[in-house]
Amino acid sequence: METRRTRSVRRVVWGGIALVTIAALSFGSLRDAGPLTQQDRIDSVTKRIACPTCDGESVFVSRASAAQAIRAEVARQVGDGVRSDDEIVAYIADRFGGEVLLVPRGEGLDALIWVLPVLVSVVLIIGLAAAFRRWRRVEPVAPSRRRSWMVGVGVAIVVGVGGGVLVARQAGQRLPLQTATGGIEDSTASLLAQARLAGGADVTSAIELYGRVLETDPDNVEALTYRAWLIMLSARQFDESLRNQAYASTITALGRAIELDPGYPDAMCFLGIVVFRDGGDAASAKEFVDRCLDREPPAEVRGLVEALKKEVDDVLGE
Numbered sequence: 001m002e003t004r005r006t007r008s009v010r011r012v013v014w015g016g017i018a019l020v021t022i023a024a025l026s027f028g029s030l031r032d033a034g035p036l037t038q039q040d041r042i043d044s045v046t047k048r049i050a051c052p053t054c055d056g057e058s059v060f061v062s063r064a065s066a067a068q069a070i071r072a073e074v075a076r077q078v079g080d081g082v083r084s085d086d087e088i089v090a091y092i093a094d095r096f097g098g099e100v101l102l103v104p105r106g107e108g109l110d111a112l113i114w115v116l117p118v119l120v121s122v123v124l125i126i127g128l129a130a131a132f133r134r135w136r137r138v139e140p141v142a143p144s145r146r147r148s149w150m151v152g153v154g155v156a157i158v159v160g161v162g163g164g165v166l167v168a169r170q171a172g173q174r175l176p177l178q179t180a181t182g183g184i185e186d187s188t189a190s191l192l193a194q195a196r197l198a199g200g201a202d203v204t205s206a207i208e209l210y211g212r213v214l215e216t217d218p219d220n221v222e223a224l225t226y227r228a229w230l231i232m233l234s235a236r237q238f239d240e241s242l243r244n245q246a247y248a249s250t251i252t253a254l255g256r257a258i259e260l261d262p263g264y265p266d267a268m269c270f271l272g273i274v275v276f277r278d279g280g281d282a283a284s285a286k287e288f289v290d291r292c293l294d295r296e297p298p299a300e301v302r303g304l305v306e307a308l309k310k311e312v313d314d315v316l317g318e
Contacts, residue, residue, distance in 0.1 A: 041078045045085050046071055049092055050100045052193040059100075066197055070096075076299035095222075096193060188213055192222060203230050221257045225267040228253035232274055247278050265295035269305045276308060282315040 043060060049070060051062035059067045059074075070092060077088050093101050195209035210227035213220050228250040235246030251274065257267035272288030275281045289309050297305065 038075075038078050041085060042071070042075050045074050045078070045088050048089055048101070049074075052096050052100050052189070053197070066193055069196070070100075073299065080299070082296070096189065188217055188220065192220075195223070195226065199226065199230065203234055206230055207234070219260055221261045221264050221267065224253050224257040224260070225264070225270060228257075229270045229274075232278065236278070243278065247274065250274055251279075263295060265292055265297035266301055268292040268295060269297050269301045273304060273308055276312055282312050286312045286316060 269292035276285030
């Protein structure tokens with residue numbers, strides 16, 4: 001028969017387990033205050049981002065061109081000191097797609113990855129506590145009944161682990177070429193990533209890739225913007241007739257991109273450059289440039305626009 005001392009000891013043990021569990025969960029929920037140096041911040045952010053053209057590598061370890069470009073962008077933003085680490089990760093995810101997140105978000109379906117293990121643990125602890133309490137009753141427990149409890153606990157563990165794995169695979173990171181999780185080679189995100197890489201070295205290929213994106217997603221703002229921009233850059237080497245055609249189509253495409261997403265800075269920035277360089281309209285260019293800079297464009301685009309702004313101001317006598 002269970003004595004009072006035994007009950008007291010059992011309560012102390014369970015209380016200790018509860019305190020340890022609460023302390024562990026509280027400690028795990030606290031965010032680190034952040035690295036002290038810029039390089040520490042860069043390393044911390046790049047470890048959370050997957051290379052969009054690699055197979056399971058983070059930007060921190062990958063040597064692919066896409067990873068190098070992302071590392072450079074992260075370094076620029078950390079150096080600017082405007083965005084926090086989480087905001088930089090969100091910015092990269094917005095430009096490359098959520099597939100680049102190595103660490104799932106803490107919201108939406110992704111949040112289940114964090115909640116489910118805790119939920120399963122709590123259910124298992126309650127189930128085990130109920131089982132132990134039944135086993136310690138005065139009445140002897142039949143072997144068959146004890147076996148049924150053991151089977152039930154085993155099933156709960158299997159279901160919990162299996163459910164956690166399933167949710168992690170469905171809601172977690174999805175890398176390019178992983179067709180089982182939805183990241184297919186010719187998906188919009190993959191095509192955009194390839195186009196970004198080709199943009200600097202192979203303009204023709206980049207234009208073709210952006211065109212393929214627009215075939216399936218005609219309102220893709222990034223593809224509209226960068227395809228028009230690259231076409232205008234390419235047309236500058238041709239005769240006046242072709243330049244005029246390219247100018248008209250570029251203005252239309254950039255205007256469409258701004259209409260679809262007025263907050264997208266790149267389209268506004270390129271519109272200001274094209275209007276000034278190819279249209280000779282300094283007054284309109286100034287308006288577009290000012291609106292572009294207000295929208296915090298990427299570092300490489302900001303550099304182009306800030307240099308242009310000085311020229312525009314000089315032309316307008318400001």
